[in-house]
Amino acid sequence: MKCFLLILLTIQLMPLQAKTVKKTQRNPIIYKAIKNYNNQNYFTALDELARHYKYKTPPKKVQKLLRMLVLKTGTYYFNTYNDLELRKLKIPTTDLIMAKRNLYLKKFKYVHKRLNTIPVSNRLFPEALLVKATAYHFDKKYKKAVKVFNMCATEAEKRKDVEDKKLKNYFSVIQESCIINIARLYFKQGEFEKAIRHYEDVPKTSIQWPYILLEKAWSYYYLGNYNRSLGLLITYRSPLLESYFMPEAEVLKALNYYQLCLYPDALNIIDRFYKEYKPKSEALKKVLTSQGEDLYFYKLMFRPIVETEKEHRFLRNLITQVNRRVKYSLDLKSLYSINTEIFHDHKDANMEKLLSSQRDIKEQINHYVKVSMYKFINQTHKLSKDMFNLKLEVLAKQRDLVYKRETLDTKRARGSSKNVQRKSYQEQWDFNNAFWADELGDYSFALESACNVDKKRRRR
Amino acid sequence: MRIVLIALFLFSPTVFAKKKVIYKYKEYEKFDLGDLEIKGSIVAPGDLSVKERRRKTFERNLLQRRSFDKEMIQDIKFLR
Numbered sequence: 325m326k327c328f329l330l331i332l333l334t335i336q337l338m339p340l341q342a343k344t345v346k347k348t349q350r351n352p353i354i355y356k357a358i359k360n361y362n363n364q365n366y367f368t369a370l371d372e373l374a375r376h377y378k379y380k381t382p383p384k385k386v387q388k389l390l391r392m393l394v395l396k397t398g399t400y401y402f403n404t405y406n407d408l409e410l411r412k413l414k415i416p417t418t419d420l421i422m423a424k425r426n427l428y429l430k431k432f433k434y435v436h437k438r439l440n441t442i443p444v445s446n447r448l449f450p451e452a453l454l455v456k457a458t459a460y461h462f463d464k465k466y467k468k469a470v471k472v473f474n475m476c477a478t479e480a481e482k483r484k485d486v487e488d489k490k491l492k493n494y495f496s497v498i499q500e501s502c503i504i505n506i507a508r509l510y511f512k513q514g515e516f517e518k519a520i521r522h523y524e525d526v527p528k529t530s531i532q533w534p535y536i537l538l539e540k541a542w543s544y545y546y547l548g549n550y551n552r553s554l555g556l557l558i559t560y561r562s563p564l565l566e567s568y569f570m571p572e573a574e575v576l577k578a579l580n581y582y583q584l585c586l587y588p589d590a591l592n593i594i595d596r597f598y599k600e601y602k603p604k605s606e607a608l609k610k611v612l613t614s615q616g617e618d619l620y621f622y623k624l625m626f627r628p629i630v631e632t633e634k635e636h637r638f639l640r641n642l643i644t645q646v647n648r649r650v651k652y653s654l655d656l657k658s659l660y661s662i663n664t665e666i667f668h669d670h671k672d673a674n675m676e677k678l679l680s681s682q683r684d685i686k687e688q689i690n691h692y693v694k695v696s697m698y699k700f701i702n703q704t705h706k707l708s709k710d711m712f713n714l715k716l717e718v719l720a721k722q723r724d725l726v727y728k729r730e731t732l733d734t735k736r737a738r739g740s741s742k743n744v745q746r747k748s749y750q751e752q753w754d755f756n757n758a759f760w761a762d763e764l765g766d767y768s769f770a771l772e773s774a775c776n777v778d779k780k781r782r783r784r
Numbered sequence: 785m786r787i788v789l790i791a792l793f794l795f796s797p798t799v800f801a802k803k804k805v806i807y808k809y810k811e812y813e814k815f816d817l818g819d820l821e822i823k824g825s826i827v828a829p830g831d832l833s834v835k836e837r838r839r840k841t842f843e844r845n846l847l848q849r850r851s852f853d854k855e856m857i858q859d860i861k862f863l864r
Contacts, residue, residue: 398864399864400864424860427857427860428857451863454860455860458856458857458860461853461856462853494863497863498863501859501863504859505856505859508851508852508853508855508856511851511852512850512851512852512853535855539852539855542849572847575847576847579846579847582846649862650862650863650864651861651862651863651864654863654864707847710846710847713844713845713846713847714844714846714847716844717844717846
């Protein structure tokens, strides 16, 4: 009986399948796209299909083909499409692009509407969850945000077991971003202990780990654990993290010393910022603004390290930072795919489109690198104002001490291990002027606060 | 009654007339400053003293970090 029913169903479906195939074969655009896909002319095929289905929903089969093509080309192709052109395509890539655009515009309702269409089985699902949870966070729905961030971390971890190194890296970044965002959410709510616990879940081997050191240091700062905050920030002085220069870390260092009433130390950090980093940032600005060469920043990424280091040390450090970002590697992957197609030089390939796409993606990389570098310069400039304010505050405190005929205790010990706050699982080792990789990020200072002795020692 | 009215009428110019005032100044006056003497006691402190007043405290905005919202958006932008 069962067998009979199955045969009957197959017979009934057969004409429908044949009809779909016929329709596809009849449509020359789809036929040509499939042919181009088989001939590895992925960009040509994507361009033909995307242009044809700009304002209309493609059939399921074409949607599947588009998904397969995007896997080969990357999503960059759709960056220039507006929402009206994208909304009918109804493929996860375009839905994700639109959801992100709505997130930046704070139109949260549309973010969810777009993301709900992305299936669990899709490769972009963890990224969609990241965007969804971020939307909840900005919408102040914190409980939902934590739940979705956790889901995102789990889904990304499930997909990490892939051979492709870049894909593996991509899922690792998604997983870590979701964990970090939970920490950031708790930080925003003032739950710094919880935030620290989540920051600690990010492995030290992660490419995002150097960046979260600063965020963790802020959490300790607000908890009043200035020694631990300083310890975290000193990690940036290790040779392994030389490329990660964070101007904000210098301000936080000075703030920590200020809170401990160690005014000469705070002034020392502030002076070093002005003498060392600010001129370097200005020199870097000069180097960058003096370049009139076409695609200068794009070309900079491919120059030998020795050459860029000679030009400016910070330049090399910034290049290293940009090099490690997912966006850069995905854009580069797309560029290599285009180059392969150009080199392949198939007779059906749309060479004009390929060359313009190649130029387009180079310009995108050039712009991205340029923005990253200028962001660094602008940040240094902005923070120098904060440093100036802090300097005035430190000087005011010192002046008040003189006017009140008070003095800080100079005879006290500089530090003692009793000033180190430790958790039960934390061990204590002495620092002997060597940064061991496994110790990075676990340092703590042992400075004694000078604030408590202010009023006791009146001069007679 | 008539007599009173007549008397008033006759004496009114002398009653309401303004007196002519003549001012006269001293032609010479001498002060001997060395011979002046002030009687009393000193109440001010002998040495210089300044009363302590509350100093104006300027509130400067030190760098604060309330959230990492910008970083959250940046992370998404840096993905693709």
